[in-house]
Each structure stands twice: as structure tokens, then as C-alpha cells.
Amino acid sequence: MKKEFAVIFDMDGVIFDSERAYIECMEEVADMHGLENMHEVALQCIGRNEQATKQILMEAYGEDFAYDEYRKQSSDIFHSRYDNGRLPLKPYVNDIFEGLEKMGVPIALASSTRKASVIQELSDAGLLHYFDELVCGDMVEKSKPSPDIFLKACEMLGVAPENAYVIEDSYNGIRAAFDAGTHPIMVPDIIAPDDEMRQKAEIILPDLERALEYLKMPVKNETGRLLCSIEAVARECGNVILNADRDTNVIASKEGHANFVTKYDKKVQDILEDKLLKLLPEAVFVGEEGENNEILSSGYAFIVDPIDGTTNFIKDYHASAISIGLLKDGHPFLGVVYNPYLDEMFTAVSGYGSYCNGEKIHVSDKDLSNGIVLFGTAPYYEELSRKSFDVAYDYFKRSMDIRRSGSAALDLCSIAAGRAELYFELILQPWDYAAGFLIVNEAGGKVTTFEGQEVCFDKPCSVLATNGIAGCV
Numbered sequence: 488m489k490k491e492f493a494v495i496f497d498m499d500g501v502i503f504d505s506e507r508a509y510i511e512c513m514e515e516v517a518d519m520h521g522l523e524n525m526h527e528v529a530l531q532c533i534g535r536n537e538q539a540t541k542q543i544l545m546e547a548y549g550e551d552f553a554y555d556e557y558r559k560q561s562s563d564i565f566h567s568r569y570d571n572g573r574l575p576l577k578p579y580v581n582d583i584f585e586g587l588e589k590m591g592v593p594i595a596l597a598s599s600t601r602k603a604s605v606i607q608e609l610s611d612a613g614l615l616h617y618f619d620e621l622v623c624g625d626m627v628e629k630s631k632p633s634p635d636i637f638l639k640a641c642e643m644l645g646v647a648p649e650n651a652y653v654i655e656d657s658y659n660g661i662r663a664a665f666d667a668g669t670h671p672i673m674v675p676d677i678i679a680p681d682d683e684m685r686q687k688a689e690i691i692l693p694d695l696e697r698a699l700e701y702l703k704m705p706v707k708n709e710t711g712r713l714l715c716s717i718e719a720v721a722r723e724c725g726n727v728i729l730n731a732d733r734d735t736n737v738i739a740s741k742e743g744h745a746n747f748v749t750k751y752d753k754k755v756q757d758i759l760e761d762k763l764l765k766l767l768p769e770a771v772f773v774g775e776e777g778e779n780n781e782i783l784s785s786g787y788a789f790i791v792d793p794i795d796g797t798t799n800f801i802k803d804y805h806a807s808a809i810s811i812g813l814l815k816d817g818h819p820f821l822g823v824v825y826n827p828y829l830d831e832m833f834t835a836v837s838g839y840g841s842y843c844n845g846e847k848i849h850v851s852d853k854d855l856s857n858g859i860v861l862f863g864t865a866p867y868y869e870e871l872s873r874k875s876f877d878v879a880y881d882y883f884k885r886s887m888d889i890r891r892s893g894s895a896a897l898d899l900c901s902i903a904a905g906r907a908e909l910y911f912e913l914i915l916q917p918w919d920y921a922a923g924f925l926i927v928n929e930a931g932g933k934v935t936t937f938e939g940q941e942v943c944f945d946k947p948c949s950v951l952a953t954n955g956i957a958g959c960v
Contacts, residue, residue, distance in 0.1 A: 493646040494587055494702065495637060495669070497534070498598035498605060500656035500676035501695075502614065504575040506533055507677065512564045516557055522548060530678065534631045534657030536599040536624035572611040577676075579695040584617040586699045586845075595640040597653070599624040599631055620644055631659040634667035641669070652689075652707075654698055661687050670707070672698055690715060703845035706836055710821070713766060717811055717823050718832055720762040724755045724809045725827030728794065733803060749801060752776050755793035755809065763789050763811070770813070775918045784817040790921035790944065795824075796894035810896040812921025814944060822922035822929075824896045833900040833926050841903050841930035850932040850954035851905035855882070858908025858957050860889045861898040863915070871913045878911065886957075899923025899952055903930035908957040910950070911937055917944045927952050 500506040510529040517525035528547045532540040541554050587594055594617055598605050602623035609615040620643040627635045641648045653664035656676035664671035665687040673680055673688040680691050690712050692698050697715070704711045731751050756774045764772055770787035789811065794800050796807035805828040813821040815837075824833040833848075835841040841848050851858070860882040864875045883889045890907065892898055896919065898910045903926045912919075921944060924934050934942055937949035 492650045492652060492702075493593040493595065493641070493644045495595045495597050495640045495644075495651055495653045495664075497653075497655045497657070497660050498596055498600060498608070500533065500577075501654055501674060502577060502580055503608065503612070504577050504676075505569070506656070508565065508569060508574070509561075510677075512561045512568075515564060516560045519560070520557070533677065534599060534655075534659035534663075536627075536630035537601065539599075539630040570607075570611065572613075574608055574612065576612060577695060579699070580614070583695040583699040584614065587702070588617060590703070592702070593619045593644050593646065595620040595622065595644050597622045597636045597640045599636070601625045631657070632662035632666070634663045637664055637667035637669055641667070652702060654695070658684060672701065674698055693719075700832075700845040703842070705839040705842075710836055714821060714823070714834060714836060716766050717763065717813075717821070718825070718834065720759065720766075721809045721811060721823050721825035721832065722827075723762070724758055724793065725825050725830075727751065727755055727758065728800065728807065728809075729827050731800075749794070749797060751800070752794050752797060756791065759789075759791050759793060759809075759811065763791070767813075773918065775916065786816065787820075788814040790814065790918050792896065792918040795896040795919060796892070799893045804893070806892050806894050806897060808894055808896045808900075810918065810922045812918070812923075812925065814921070817944070819921065819925035819928075819944075822925035824900050824922050824926060826897060826900075831900075833903065833922075835903075835922075835926040835929040837925065837929070839929070841926045843900075843904055848904045848930050850902060850927070850930050851908055852956065853908055853954070855886050855908060855957040858886050858954075859906070860886045860957075861901060861907045861910040862889060862891055863893070863895050863898065863910075863912035864891065865912065865914060868914050875913055878913075882909065882911075895919040895950070896923050899927050899934075899950075902932055902952045902954065903927045905930075905954070908954050910952045913937060913949045914947050915950050916947050920950050923952075924950075931955065 496502060513529045514525045531543050544554055545552055596618050600623060602625055605621060605623050622636050622640045627639055629635045637653055641651050648668035651669040652672055653669045654672045654674055655661050655664055656674055661671045661673050661684055670689045673684055673691045701715050753776050756776045760772050767787055770789050773788060773790045775792050792810040794807050795810045800807040809825045811823040820837050822835045831843055833843050862879045864872055879889055895912060895915055900923060901907045902910050924942060927934050932952060933955045934952045936942055937951045942948055
């Protein structure tokens with residue numbers, strides 16, 4: 488069966504936390520021989536094969552430099568410390584290999600290290616069986632940044648370079664992957680990315696867990712990069728929520744009964760506005776805690792709720808979320824809802840389905856009698872309270888049970904994930920449902936107003952979300 492894409496890994500600095508170990512050994516031997524500035528010289532060797540490394544050292548320390556002796560001493564120290572499975576793995580290594588294997592994605596290694604060492608290190612770590620092909624430094628004539636090693640890996644895997652994703656940590660590796668015509672994913676190790684890397688890497692991610700999530704995305708073009716970046720912003724805001732100092736919470740009431748805002752709502756919204764508009768400067772930003780909530784019918788518009796479920800947050804009830812919706816020409820285009828307490832990232836892009844932590848989700852196939860009903864009451868709309876509970880009671884009699892979480896965004900995601908069959912609320916603001924609307928629809932569900940009309944995004948309305956089977960009152 489033809490595979491949609493393949494993944495090619497570098498080894499040192501991506502799979503193994505070995506770059507630091509190599510440099511430490513090089514510096515240790517350099518100290519024995521009175522060689523200065525070895526750290527800076529060693530950094531130049533990252534991603535290079537043995538021949539290129541020798542040339543770098545000879546240029547740095549002169550033609551009389553005893554490279555072979557130096558290399559043997561460094562190698563002896565390294566192997567005495569890290570052989571037999573003692574070489575530390577980078578975080579999430581097993582997770583990404585297991586995830587790609589489950590997806591049926593072909594995997595190759597393209598390392599500047601000699602093949603004998605590659606096989607030994609991968610075998611010691613129990614990782615060798617994951618790789619369909621190995622391309623090593625002594626199997627190609629030109630070292631990175633030449634693209635040869637990645638072109639050979641693509642050839643051995645039987646995939647075109649434009650269908651290959653390369654995970655690299657080094658500048659030379661990214662340069663080589665870029666010139667090979669592949670999709671370079673940079674997961675930085677020792678050296679932080681510069682402007683050249685930001686230009687040549689398709690995306691820069693903090694670790695292999697995020698890399699796996701990106702590879703799982705159904706869309707990995709400019710929209711995929713935008714989605715991945717928005718997820719990162721949501722996670723940053725999630726950490727603000729998780730690390731909130733509740734002893735110094737400043738709670739203010741807004742208009743209406745039990746309508747609260749905290750300093751963290753404002754802090755998170757400030758982060759969202761700053762980071763999201765840097766990602767998409769041409770967009771309009773509409774937030775719950777803002778004053779200018781004009782939404783344009785053309786172009787892009789972010790509609791966000793910094794903390795959906797503020798009362799839950801105040802009470803440390805652990806049922807709050809960051810909700811980020813993106814409209815394009817007035818229609819939902821992208822949605823992200825992040826629950827930091829469960830580390831659940833719900834996402835959707837128009838036309839590409841809905842996902843939770845990279846796994847595709849779908850609404851349930853149960854009818855109302857075999858379903859759970861979710862609802863919200865918005866206590867600051869007191870005139871609707873009685874009707875809300877009357878409707879909920881009617882659903883209660885016709886369903887398995889009812890639930891009220893206090894977060895419209897999370898309730899909508901529960902419908903999308905098949906955890907419940909129907910959700911309603913008699914009035915909501917656009918930031919409450921802008922992201923969840925798309926996540927439900929892309930998961931196969933249906934969202935309308937409670938009266939059966941189209942949901943609008945420029946003013947409040949009621950919301951009824953179902954799996955398409957559970958009916959309304």
C-alpha cells in the first residue's frame with residue numbers, strides 16, 4: 488500500500504541526548520592537552536561526519552594536531568560512560584516511534600555517525616527495530632549540509648523527497664533537509680534556531696511529542712503550521728492557569744448576577760492577543776474581556792475566551808478551558824479548545840475533521856434515550872434560568888442523565904468526542920462557541936440555535952449541539 492509520507496530522523500541530539508555528552512568528552516580531552524576554545528569548535532562539528540569533523544579540528548588547531556589520538560581518547564571516554572544502553576534518550580522518543588508505527592509510516596535514520604556505532608547505539612536502546620532503513624555517515628561521500636544523506640534515505644524508502652519529513656536538531660541538518668527538498672522539522676537541542684533556521688525549517692517545535700502531533704495533523708501546510716503555533720500559545724496560557732496563585736486572586740463582578748472576571752482572565756487574554764496577532768497580524772482580535780468586539784465579515788478574526796469556565800477556575804473546580812476560534816470571511820476556519828487540567832487539546836480545521844491530542848474524534852451514534860445531555864444556565868441571565876431548568880428536566884426524562892460542567896467550550900468538545908449526545912444553552916456569546924462550533928461540525932455533529940436557525944458569530948445566540956441523531960425538545 489502506498490504511504491502518504493515517510494519520516495527521516497537524525498540520531499544525535501534528536502533521538503539520543505548525545506550532543507552534550509560528545510562535547511563534554513571532547514572538552515575533557517582538550518583540557519588534558521591544553522587545547523583552548525574546544526566548546527566553540529565542537530559546536531561546529533554538530534551534524535557533521537568524521538571526515539568533516541577532522542577537517543574542522545585540524546583547521547582550528549593546526550596541521551600538527553594529533554587528531555587520531557585525540558579522537559581515540561574522546562571515543563574511549565564516551566564509550567566507557569555510555570555503552571550498553573546508558574546513552575540517555577531525548578524526551579518522548581518511544582512515544583513518537585510507537586505513534587508512527589501505529590500510523591504505518593515508514594521510518595529511516597540519516598545520521599552522520601558511522602554505521603557500526605549507529606547499529607550498536609540503537610540496538611542498546613532497543614530502538615533498531617523501528618527503522619526501515621539506515622543511512623550513515625560512512626555510506627555517503629558528502630556530509631551534511633550536503634543533501635546527499637537525505638536523498639539517499641528517500642531513495643531507500645521509495646518516497647519522493649517532497650513526501651518526506653526530516654526531524655533534525657542541527658543547522659547543518661536543516662540545511663541539508665531543505666536542500667534535499669524534504670520538509671524539515673527542527674527540534675532544537677544545544678543550539679537555538681536563528682533567522683536562517685526559521686526560514687528553512689517548515690516548523691520549529693520544542694520536543695518530539697509536539698513533532699508527533701504535527702505529523703498526525705491531516706493538514707501540514709501553512710494552515711497546519713498556524714494550527715501548531717496556536718496550540719503552543721494555548722499550552723502557554725494553560726500553564727498560566729495551572730500555576731495561578733489563588734491566594735492573591737483579584738475577582739471583579741461584571742454586569743449581571745454571578746458574572747465574574749479574574750486577573751487571570753485578563754492576563755491570559757493579553758497573552759492570546761499578543762501571540763495570536765503575531766502569528767496572523769492581519770486578523771481582528773475579539774476577546775471576552777475586550778471592549779472593541781467588532782467582527783469583520785471579510786478576512787480573519789480570532790474569537791477567544793481566555794478562561795471559559797471562570798467560576799470553575801475561581802473555585803479550583805478543574806473544568807475550565809482556553810477557547811480560540813478563527814473565522815475566515817465570517818465562517819469558522821480553525822478551532823482550538825485546550826483543557827489544561829486533563830492536558831486535552833481539541834482541534835479542528837475546516838474540511839479536515841476534529842482531533843483530540845492528535846487522535847481523530849467523532850460524535851456518537853446513540854439516540855437521546857441512550858445518551859447524556861449537557862446544558863448551561865448562565866446565571867447572569869436570570870430571566871432564562873427557569874426555562875433552562877424546565878428544558879433540562881424534559882431532557883432528563885428522555886435521556887440517560889444530564890450534566891452541567893460550567894464550560895460551554897468543553898461541553899461542545901464532549902459532543903464532538905462522543906462523550907455526550909446533546910448540549911444546549913439558551914444564550915451564549917460568540918467566544919463561548921466559536922471554536923467548539925467547528926470542532927462539533929468537523930466531528931460529524933450539528934450545531935444550530937435552540938430554535939433551529941443558523942448560529943451567528945457577531946452577537947449572542949442560543950446554541951443546540953447534537954450528534955445529529957439526538958433530537959431537540
